[in-house]
Amino acid sequence: MTALAPALLNPRRIALVGASADPTRLTARAQVYLRKHGFDGELYPVNPRAETILGEKSYPSIAAIPGPVDLAYLLLATEHVEGVINDVAAKGIPVACILADGFAEAGPEGVARQERLLATAKAAGVRILGPNSMGLINLNARSACSVNAALEAESLPAGRLALVSQSGSMLGAIMARGAARGLGFSHLISTGNEADLTASEIAGVLVDDPQTDAILLFLEAIRRADLLEEAARRAHAAGKPIIAYKLGRSSFGAELANSHTGALAGSDAAADAFFRANGIARVTMIEALLEAPALFVSRKPITAPHRAVSVMTTTGGGGAMAVDALGVAGIETRAPDEAAVAALKAAGLPHHGRMIDVTLAGTRADKVQAALTALAADPQTDLVLSVVGSSAQFRPHDAVAGIVGAAQSGLAKPVAAFLVPQADVSLRMLGEAGIPAFRTPESCADVVRAYLDWQVPRAAPAAAAVAHTLPARPDEADARKLFAALGLDTGIAVMASPEAVPEGMRYPVALKILSPDLAHKTEVGGVALGIADAVALKVAATEMRARVQAKAPGATITGFLVQPMAKGLAEAILGFRRDPETGPVVLVGAGGVMAELHRDTALRCAPVSEAEARAMIEEVKGLKPLAGWRGLPKGDLNALARAIVAVSRLAAVAEVAEAEINPLIIHAEGQGVTVADAWVVRS
Template identity: 75%
Template sequence: MHSLHRALFQPRRIALVGASSDPKRLTARAQLYLRKHGYQGDILPVHPREAEVLGERAWPTVADIPGTVDFAYILLNTPQVEGVVEAVAAKGIPAACVLADGFAEAGPEGAARQSRLLATAKRAGLRILGPNSMGVVNLNDRIACSVNAALEADSLPAGRIALVSQSGSMMGAIMSRGAARGIGFSHLVGTGNEADLTAGEVAGLLVDDPQVDAILLFLEAIREPRHFADLARRAHAAGKPVIAYKLGRSPYGAELATSHTGALAGSDAAAEAFFRAHGILRVTTLEALIELPALARAARPPAQPKRAVSVTTTTGGGGAMAVDCLGVAGIEARAPDAAAGAKLDAAGIAHHGRLLDLTLAGAKPDRVAAAIDALQAAGDTDLVLSVIGSSAQFRPQDAVAGIVRARDAGGAKPVAAFLVPQADASLRLLAEAGIPAFRTPESAADCIRAWCDWQAPRAAAAAPAVAHALPARPDEADARHLLAALGLTSPFAVLRSPQDPAPDLRFPVALKILSPDLAHKTEVGGVRLYIPDAATLAAEAAAMQARVAAAAPAARLTGFLVQPMAKGLGEAILGFRRDPEVGPVVLLGTGGITAELFRDVTLCLAPVTEHEAMAMIAEVKGLRPLGGWRGLPRGDLAALARAVVALSRLAAREDIAEAEINPLIIHPGSEGVTVADAWAVPAG
């Protein structure tokens, strides 16, 4: 096992720097909890004035502790932390956790303090958890080195699920929710500010731990995405699902964006693409974070999931809720097919519609088992969901017996349960049996949707370099030259003044003002369409120059762009963005001036392959008619896919923050695509 893993999760000697002899104080909790929950190693309180702290021998400084120390929990106030980190580093302690806040989250002064702390640690090879971290808990080895109040509980169920949380308070909240229903954890870690150790790197240390079967992530941000990518790849190879709950909508978005892409590709959408690309299951409800591991550990989804389930119920209303919530999540509850129907007929179970209602037969275990067994024979579903009513609350053994019996019979599909009443005893029984169980229809749908979405981590596509210089302040013509270097060419010409001769282009043409300062030209009168001839072009250019100068006097005007009018079957927005959290992403959606209004878009980590580009096209509702929907003419979607691939190659250009084509006109048949408007934003 990695030496850092041993220091963090299996320390034999723990220094508690700043431990309090007053058991009512926060800084006494770590020592109290370590002993309360059975830690067998050496607890080494550090206190400048006390010879003994809560029954343990204390030491005046870290340097005074005899022998080696595996882990230090620094419990001091913020101003004292820097000096103690120096002492911890000098002692040769491999890992330390900092409880105090007031660092990077507290403004420039705190950020500078955190930077100094990290520099000190790095010089000595000391790894830091936090600052602002509530510590580390390893329940299987009975190590509760944390100040989280949830550890006041007399007993904590150990299990095989690890939680890495950027929120310290959520460590205890999630642990207590799991304990209430018999779900135990192996490890719980609060990463806090992540000045050094990130959630991805800490979780990566747990992949090879034999006590861990699944890893949960409670995230506010994605820091150091390479750590998450490495974690996900190794966890997938080890057969251990990684499940994320991420909150925090991006502060970037429309407010700071210079293009539609920036407004549409907010960090949450980029995070969604990141999780999908790396095979990390994402849930949207807190219950699902706790409930999904049982399903993900029980079975990988089919190679080609049908996104459909069979539902049997002993309560019509509860079953209908499940069907409804599943539908909202994009999962269809399907009526039994011929194979399932034949087995139901043989068992004497009536069936019709999407919901197999056993209400009149009650929750008799043999009937429930027979119904589940029959539904497992269906060839068009991925999973069987059993919805149980009041019996789950009042007769837990009987309520779950049929589900367990059907699972043990070894059917072809995983079996899960949604318990409609508050039925903690039944939930615990199902947890002990390793059967996925859901407390609400919303979390059931969230879990099943995430499970169906689950894929292996994608292999990164190649991103060959694009050798084309982009000016520091590019206008649209500069952006189009960059696109041409990528292979995306459409005819255009540049006029530097209204007096320039008309270009050799097919009329009618579109005329647009050129400026590095105007991403949205229409709003300042900088676009004119269907100009019929050269004389009109000259007149329109002169009028446009005066109009835009009046509307945007601070904008630098660099000329005019002229291009032939083009008409296609549809329009798309195609964008590239270097997301501040996850890195380069490519965006595709319905285009034009309503792109931000409808937000009909999909994102993928860049670069992408043509296969991935075609999958993106299929996800955009507004582009579906171009696939020949209901006999409509087909658009050149192959050319659109090639355009997506081409723009995604900007991932290799660290000097480009954003680029966009909006709209990209899609022509019929195999007539290609036309760049109608382009924009590029240099990085930095």
């Protein structure tokens, strides 16, 4: 970390390997931009075919550079990159940033090329930023070591926000959008393919940077989730929020992220769970990524948010848009309480309705401040939002004075503003005052939702060891033995053949085929229900074996599973998997054959506590009737919560890649749950 931090955050001696003497070429841009934006450190263009490049001495090789070098930016073609890494190492350069593409994102040949590159770098002791990296920028030090065309701008504001982006082009786009709003950055770092250095590790470096107050992440995938978890916990302790925008919310987005940087996409729900567990705020709009820091910096997560805001507006239509967008995000616009009504009356302001429409009084700073102060005193509100109409565009000082006054008066709740017209001056004034200000009702709602979702990093319970060994190709009987080891007794019998009917069974029973090759047995006729007696069981098993052999001739049949029929109040799905990005997760949802259709689930990083399990149950709409909704009989939600905790303990069983109970039958309160179907997949 000692050599890594200065190389990434403030390199003062930079080698530009493969720099071009033609200022119109991409490989000349880094040198052009570094000097254009005032870099006063040492630059070493390396090109054996030129004595000078753009007015600066050129060197025939890395070895020819006098003295130490902090960073090598490799501007070479793909086929030449690998051969230069040993030269970088011989010079003692700690980090090589690689511009070239054609690596892991370019198919099997590119994957192999990237693996060779990384092996060479590791053996040589060189850290790699990229490939596919557009470089790194420190605006406070006027260091723009990047080829991103956004650096054509004449000036770029420095500030205290750091951005780490897996997309090089989005690095420039976000920087440009921020500059248009007067937002300044401390650092902007493009990680590209992340063959070695990841956004996760760099976030950890930025936690210790005294020039950075908040860390923004533009992610296509989460690599090294362990390092991001560590960074997030240290960031929380340091009072530096991490705010993430991550692609992959749709299957198409996940596919594009995969093809772009060679990422192995995990599920978006798992990413959400990971962010929540580790105190990382997630926004879903790129505009929100820029607007969120003002609300998060210098604040801690609310312990128990009411998910309610108070709204004051000078425009009925604009206020209604904000209220509507907040409602879609699951946030209530709260009518003023009795104390607020009294204060509004005393100030001569309207006090009826869900939002307070002050109309013409909105240009009077004293009235606006009085209204916001009254609303912020409500203990049941989380935030006060001022919606401003045309005055924000044409009378900016009048429009924002009351908002600034209220925010700076020490109110107990945050004050934010949504400006309905295009009002750049007002936006800039609010930004300079540190007040969250939004251009659209949708981004306003997105940021407020992210703020109310924001949590302290959880104290994850230790995953107790599970004494159990799985066979190489487990069938359902093996899965049930595993769940029994977790404390979920399944009450089954196994028949090796149709003739081996078990004694002492309680009829009627369910019969299922056993095969490590068949996760879904119904489709091949491998399930029979309501079998009345032993004679019928033998007949059913004989017929079932014939059906399955006909429909799935390649499946290995290992026997039959027999279980007494059970009927409960509802069915749930309970699952576990090792997400390729974020690691172990546990899922509960409304179950049965419709589970995949309804997608009514809750998911958390595993293992979970019983309190977390109960919170998961509350999130699943299909399970709400079991709480006694409208007089319906109550289900055994305590047993369901314990089952979730038990399955989450699979996090400690490394040989389990995936496991599922579907359905898990939930009986009446106090009567437990029944495992009706189960399967497991080895890692």
